Amino acid sequence: MKKILALANITFKEGLRSRAVYGIGLFSFFILGLNITVAGFFMRDVGKVTVDMNLSALSIAGLLLVLFVGLNLISKDIDRKTIQLVLTKPISRYEYIFGKYVGIEMFVFVALFLLFVISCLTVGGLSVVYEGYFQGFVWSNFIVAAFFVYVKISVLAAIAVFFGVIATSSFVTLIFSFCAYIVGETLDEVVFYLKSSASSSEVVISEGVKKVIAVTSYIAPNFSVFDFKTEAAYGLALQPSRVGNSLAYGLIYILILLILSTFIFQRREFN
């Protein structure tokens, strides 16, 4: 455990040193600034627009952090062959994988938390300026939705670790992780669309395709599970069972991926 934390600490510091952090920070500030300007263009639902923009900014910033910083942290050792040096130390391969992942998680958490604080200021400020247009807004829902953005990004980080272990170069990892992200974000819509059009017999779907859909919905992550944006935007009641289930779904998915990654990593040879 100590070794995992030590490695996590090094990974975290390495992440902070990355220049991409500044770019992603600027991008988020831009979106949040844009939010303040754009909010006034709307007639009634200013609160909803503000919440949408803030949560989407968090989500996109998280995606960029994992793809451009997190991914580098995983594949740098393998790319530069410094992995051989690391593995000569008294650290097991599973400790290496978990240490790296925890480090990335710490880094993403700190970065997203900073952005979250700023977006709270934006939301708070706008709710004072546009008083009366934030009637449905509930802080607890906003916090839950933001937390689930972090859970989603954590799952994506686990996917990046998994592909980082399999792939031979960081570019391939990037492509695979990005594809997994697209699949994760669109899976829900596609599956439900196919199911609804199959039940209304608009489209005839063969048994084979149905099986493929069922299998895919088990293998690929469904990021819509972590989507509480509508609840946050309108202050709709959150069902505790859904919140608990989503959290469990995320945690179990991450752990399975990390354990699979260690299996593969233990068999991998570096030369």
Next chain:
Amino acid sequence: MSRSAALGLLALLLIGYVFVQRNAWEDRALTRRSSLPGYVLPSGVSRVLAMGNKGILADFLFLKTMTFFGERFQTGQIPSEADWSYLMHSLDTVTDLDPYFLDPYVFCEGVLVWWAGKIDEANRLLEKGIAKRTWEWRLPFYAGFNSFYFQNDNAQGSAYVIAAAKIPGSPDFLKTLAARLAYYGKKTKTAVLFLQQMLMETNNPQLRKTLGKRLAALEAASSIEEARERYLKDFGHYPEHLNDLVSSDYLEKLPLDPYGGRWEVLTNGRVFSTSKFSEQPSTKNPSGVQPVPQP
């Protein structure tokens, strides 16, 4: 190349850039003004493309639609049938992406109903919102008014308004409004009451301007109608000409129609204007006349 030559070239290029840049933006302004409305991706596709950001995509699409109609409005162009169809598709997609979003419904009531006169389509959109925003009294209120005033369906209209009045937080006047609407029926006063409420509810400057103008016109018509009623009470018959109301001191003078038309009395006794309360057609788009729905 020497340093001074390079600097000179750079200065020339900068001047050229400023010139070209200005032209490019002017071209864009021209293109946008004459542009056909965009194609709206069906919500089945756009909700997949949104990649988990359906809310913000709905905001963006709605903003785009508002800008499009804002430009039509500012340049004095009267929207064509294609523009209205774009509006309907776009609002449909926006409310599919985010059926809770209130602004598209307000815009729909302000523009699709009062400007385009597409009542059935507007009520279909409003139904979507009524199903989702169960805490919102405005949507059944709008739908109820549309049924009452434009579709002549008093039963449906009262059902909507009564439903609106039952929603917690709805204003007190709604409780008596159903009765008042039924009493006034298709009188212009109904529309005046409704428009005053709409104006209180929106802060979009363009929408306020259109609705304000229409409210002024309807208030003028309503004042003439009321004067005619008083005349009827005193003399037992309506005046032959509207000018008789002025000569017999029931009105100080005939109010002006902000749309520039002449007042006339319809066969159903309603006062209306030859302008039909619509903007005069521009020469660019003569087919796009959208008169107010005949009361």
